[in-house]
Amino acid sequence: MIHTYSLIHDDLPAMDDDDLRRGRPTLHKKFSESTAILAGDALLTHAFYILSNPEIIFSKDLSNNILLSIIAKIADAAGTNGMIEGQMLDMQAEHLLQLKNKSKQSTGGFDPLDYLKKMHTFKTGKMIKVSVEVGAIAAGANHEELDYLRVYAEKIGMAFQIIDDILDVEGDPLVMGKPVGSDAVNKKMTFPDIIGLEESKKYAKELVSYAIESINIFGDKALPLQNIANYIIKRKY
Amino acid sequence: MIHTYSLIHDDLPAMDDDDLRRGRPTLHKKFSESTAILAGDALLTHAFYILSNPEIIFSKDLSNNILLSIIAKIADAAGTNGMIEGQMLDMQAEHLLQLKNKSKQSTGGFDPLDYLKKMHTFKTGKMIKVSVEVGAIAAGANHEELDYLRVYAEKIGMAFQIIDDILDVEGDPLVMGKPVGSDAVNKKMTFPDIIGLEESKKYAKELVSYAIESINIFGDKALPLQNIANYIIKRKY
Numbered sequence: 001m002i003h004t005y006s007l008i009h010d011d012l013p014a015m016d017d018d019d020l021r022r023g024r025p026t027l028h029k030k031f032s033e034s035t036a037i038l039a040g041d042a043l044l045t046h047a048f049y050i051l052s053n054p055e056i057i058f059s060k061d062l063s064n065n066i067l068l069s070i071i072a073k074i075a076d077a078a079g080t081n082g083m084i085e086g087q088m089l090d091m092q093a094e095h096l097l098q099l100k101n102k103s104k105q106s107t108g109g110f111d112p113l114d115y116l117k118k119m120h121t122f123k124t125g126k127m128i129k130v131s132v133e134v135g136a137i138a139a140g141a142n143h144e145e146l147d148y149l150r151v152y153a154e155k156i157g158m159a160f161q162i163i164d165d166i167l168d169v170e171g172d173p174l175v176m177g178k179p180v181g182s183d184a185v186n187k188k189m190t191f192p193d194i195i196g197l198e199e200s201k202k203y204a205k206e207l208v209s210y211a212i213e214s215i216n217i218f219g220d221k222a223l224p225l226q227n228i229a230n231y232i233i234k235r236k237y
Numbered sequence: 238m239i240h241t242y243s244l245i246h247d248d249l250p251a252m253d254d255d256d257l258r259r260g261r262p263t264l265h266k267k268f269s270e271s272t273a274i275l276a277g278d279a280l281l282t283h284a285f286y287i288l289s290n291p292e293i294i295f296s297k298d299l300s301n302n303i304l305l306s307i308i309a310k311i312a313d314a315a316g317t318n319g320m321i322e323g324q325m326l327d328m329q330a331e332h333l334l335q336l337k338n339k340s341k342q343s344t345g346g347f348d349p350l351d352y353l354k355k356m357h358t359f360k361t362g363k364m365i366k367v368s369v370e371v372g373a374i375a376a377g378a379n380h381e382e383l384d385y386l387r388v389y390a391e392k393i394g395m396a397f398q399i400i401d402d403i404l405d406v407e408g409d410p411l412v413m414g415k416p417v418g419s420d421a422v423n424k425k426m427t428f429p430d431i432i433g434l435e436e437s438k439k440y441a442k443e444l445v446s447y448a449i450e451s452i453n454i455f456g457d458k459a460l461p462l463q464n465i466a467n468y469i470i471k472r473k474y
Contacts, residue, residue, distance in 0.1 A: 005278075009274055009275075009278060012271075012274065014269070014270035014271045014274060015271050015274065032251070032328075033251035034251045034252050034328050035325075035328070037246055037249065037251060037252065037274065038246075038321050038324055038325060038328075040278075041242075041246060041277075041278075041281065041321055042316055042317045042321040044278065044281055044282065045281065045312050045315045045316040045317075045321065046312065046316050046317065048285045048308060048312045049309060049312035049313055049316060051308075052305045052306075052308035052309040052312060053309050054305075063301075064300075064301030064302050064304075064305055065301050067301075067305060068289045068291075068301055068304060068305065069289070071285060071288075071289035071308065072286060072289040072290050075282050075283065075285045075286035075289060076286055078282045079279055079282035079283050079286060080279045080282075080283065084275050084278055084279040084282065087275055088272070088275055091269075091271050091272070091275075
């Protein structure tokens, strides 16, 4: 729900200005900009409504204490310590790239790769991490288990973004349901741009291998999560 | 915090398109539209972060059970059962008024006053009501006490909106920090438009008297809330 809200607002004219999402018109195209803003606000709000009404989603009884800590973690990952900060970094990236092209000094040693990693860590990484974390907490994971799962989540989060950048270069528009090459048009900072296409693919594979290994300790129980990691590297859209 | 988020998004070009708020440039004017969208999203998210971290705001210990019910109530009032629905009704009002002017039949017996009351009940009424309710719950109010307070909140919520409409007709732009007459320019549905200026003033006064009486049962303890009710009718901005 928070994911969908963020995609709706992300597509808005003032943000990425996208007309298509998975082959279908984006919300502001199909309805109106005000409807898209409000629909995003509504989904974000409703996520917290659901989290505070545990009978709606959780199949087992969770203590109120755990529920409150889950709400706090999700609000933290979605807010200025997470996704919102990442989105702000994204909006500022274009401006920083322009500055860098004009004069290396004026950006105070600005490093695009560091910036890009930081941006993705906040923009999508923290939400992916909290999803894994909250599931594990609800299932009663202990501190050590949570640490392994956090490493897994961090690695697949970054790999997901790298693949996203790669697909925008060499993906099939028919399979993806949207035009490719939009990052170049919008002058977005991307991994292929900064470290090259082949190096990006290699980096994504390394991250996924690391993610898979980091949860080997759970044995066969880790398989569903390991399959997700493998899916991320193979996905075509 | 939820109030501020809603004002930021409400001022956006796709919504009310306001340049000034209390004499100062609105967020999208001062910074950018994307910053204003994200700042609203951030405040909305942070409201739930604070509510799930009780030590930040509550001076007394509330049970986790009560905290969860407070989060649920606020999410409900801010979402599609409350503020968001009200905002949608607001966005649709202009369209409905146009239809009505064209043909009375095509709007299926559309009644502007009913529509306006419903719109305000959702748009601001539910948030004002939940603010009073949550404060009372935190203070340990019982069911009967809550019922009186809910009546009080409903009445002052509606009175607040009527005064808002009146100020947009005869308020002092210098005191208000924004131009008056914007409702007429934006073809907004207002109380003075539908029932007239004098009738609107009379109605607002009746509502405030009703609100004040409805909490007389609390004796002197009701004074702060009764002062708020009186302030609503006297406010100049």
